[in-house]
Amino acid sequence: MRRILIIGGGYAGFYTAWRLEKYLRRGEAQVTLIDPVPYMTYQPFLPEVLAGSIEARHSVIVHRRHLKKTRLITATVTYIDHAARTVTLKLPDGRQQRETYDVIVVTAGAATRTFPIPGVAEQAIGVKNIEEAVFIRDTMLRNIDTAASLPPGPEREKLLTVVFIGGGYAGIESFGELRALVTATLKKYPELSLAETHFHLIEATARILPEVSEKTSRWVLRHLGRRQAIIHLETQLTSATDGRISLSTGESFDAGLLVWTAGVIANPVITRNTDLPIDQRGRIIARTDLRIGGADTPVADAWTAGDNAAIPDLTGGGVGGFTVPNAQHAIRQAKLLARNIRDTLRGGEAQEYRHRNLGAVATLGLGTGVFQSGPIVVKGFPAWVMHRGYHVLAIPTWERKWRVLWGWWNNLWLGRDTAGLRGLESPRASFEEAASYSRPHPLAPIVTIPASAHIAVIGAVPAAATSTTDHEEENHAH
Known part of the structure; x- marks a missing residue:
């Protein structure tokens, strides 16, 4: 049984795994999806989440709820060694782990592009x-x-x-x-x-x-x-x-x-840590059929789609000759990618990706x-x-x-929900403050007073209590 490893659970990764579950026969292949978070974010809804028009949890799709047959790993891929068919993972607890595969699908998406501006x-x-x-x-x-x-x-x-x-x-x-x-x-x-x-x-x-x-x-x-x-x-x-x-x-x-x-850039965690071919902008070089590699130099058993890939736009409408990084292309590429993997596993041919922007x-x-x-x-x-x-x-x-x-x-x-939640950055702050009041305060240091010392205790002994013993006087002094 072939082992298919999908890196990234965003649009392209989720849809590829979702479609493969429908396309593959029982026992034909084992699909594994790796992502640092256990859900896919539907990014076009982020502005409405930001404005309170959509509940935040409703704009994410939980992997385990909808991927019934896919093996899921919550981890960050730190290196792809395609020559050895191995990826290195960093698990949430910090441990390192290696996964082997037969076929790899790189759909790690994009990250925010920033510049070194002070502040x-x-x-x-x-x-x-x-x-x-x-x-x-x-x-x-x-x-x-x-x-x-x-x-x-x-x-x-x-x-x-x-x-x-x-x-x-x-x-x-x-x-x-x-x-x-x-x-x-x-x-x-x-x-x-x-x-x-x-x-x-x-x-x-x-x-x-x-x-x-x-x-x-x-x-x-x-x-x-x-x-x-x-x-x-x-x-x-x-x-x-x-x-x-x-x-x-x-x-x-x-x-x-x-x-x-x-703007965005191809996920640098992946594209800077792999032996797969990368272009000058840090994107994985892809063919029109979504295989990784150049037109004449395909990389065996390696596929890609989505924002981390430089996929030629056959319609002529793409910026710089490549499809633009948006959800419209990522979803359609993933659907074709799943079909191409299925067909090639069965000895068929991969089809080219062609989609004209709908607007x-x-x-x-x-x-x-x-x-x-x-x-x-x-x-x-x-x-x-x-x-x-x-x-x-x-x-x-x-x-x-x-x-x-x-x-x-x-x-x-x-009406619009305008309730804002405070303390999400440090949710334990109020509990820690409450707990600080219940901690025992350090006692004052005990000072040993020589027996020969003469001590006047103001307000400790009533004036009428003049018949105290030497032991009681010592207690009052302490």
């Missing part, structure tokens, strides 16, 4: 996983609550200032949704006004949303401007030390929240969105409905679809 590593947070989305939401709500108790001034203004770096889809969607959350939340805070909040979007190029036409991009800019957003085009962040934002234009101001959405759709906040497919452009409420419709169909498993739909239905009648 970014210490102050910023991305929007790449569910934990980051929840942190941004709770931090914003906590800042609003704190600002309401402060008088107008620099500290209050800092708490109500938000900065996003990057004007791509991830940045624009998260920016618009967080703005909508703040607008809804401030209705419960008469001490604050929307005019006191400052939302800055920093984009290094001359436009936002490169996936849509320039005309559509300008419409989004005007829409955000009407919501009092401040857009800085052709501007770069130069420093964020101690929350002080400095821009290449010379502007500077304090911010209480810095969100980094300036781009984004939410800009509750009730507003934008959609473009070729010359067709839809704006406002219809585009927002299209966004939700597309993604509720795209998220895998009916169980998750119903949970998301039920949450939206509740929000329709009950």
Whole structure:
């Protein structure tokens, strides 16, 4: 029985394993999936998680619930030695372990791309996983609550200032949704006004949303401007030390929240620790049939898909000749990848990946969105409905679809949930504080007093008690 090892449980990895469970006959192959976390995050829903429109747990798909036949390992792959058909794993408890395989599938996804700008590593947070989305939401709500108790001034203004770096889809969607959350939340805070909040979007190029036409991009800019957003085009962040934002234009101001959405790179943990072929941008070199290797030099028993791979775009629509790193391509590549593995195991031929981009759709906040497919452009409420419709169909498993739909239905009648949770970074802090009160306090050191010493004890012995024994006097002295 062939051993198929899938590295990464995101879109591409999860869908590949899910489809292989349907395609493979009993005993035909053993499929193992390795990922540092036991779930797949449906990233297009992160902006709505950030805004409180979707419950955080509903935007993740638990591997063990839906992968019934796949062997699952929660671990980080630290090295792939394809020559020896071996991977080295780091388990959650720190132990090292090795796994062998016959066929490898590398679908490790992407990581946030950052630059060595002072203060970014210490102050910023991305929007790449569910934990980051929840942190941004709770931090914003906590800042609003704190600002309401402060008088107008620099500290209050800092708490109500938000900065996003990057004007791509991830940045624009998260920016618009967080703005909508703040607008809804401030209705419960008469001490604050929307005019006191400052939302800055920093984009290094001359436009936002490169996936849509320039005309559509300008419409989004005007829409955000009407919501009092401040857009800085052709501007770069130069420093964020101690929350002080400095821009290449010379502007500077304090911010209480810095969100980094300036692109992604292929997962460096994998691509820097393998003997598989890697291109100059750190992506695994792939063929059009999703095998690893060049057009004339395929690597035997090695496949890839998703954001960590440089897969040629046969439609001619890809950036630089390769498919763009998004969920639309990752899901479709994974479905073909599973079929290709099945067919080649049975002596068949692998098919080439060819998919023309269906278009781009984004939410800009509750009730507003934008959609473009070729010359067709839809704006406002219809585009927002299209966004939700597309993604509720795209998220895998009916169980998750119903949970998301039920949450939206509740929000329709009950309103947006603006409850923020505190202390998630250090949940044991309150318990540790309580436990500190029950610890025994150290006793004062006992001092030995010579018997010959004359000690006056003030208030210890009543004036009338003059008939005490020598032993009692010694006790009083101590």
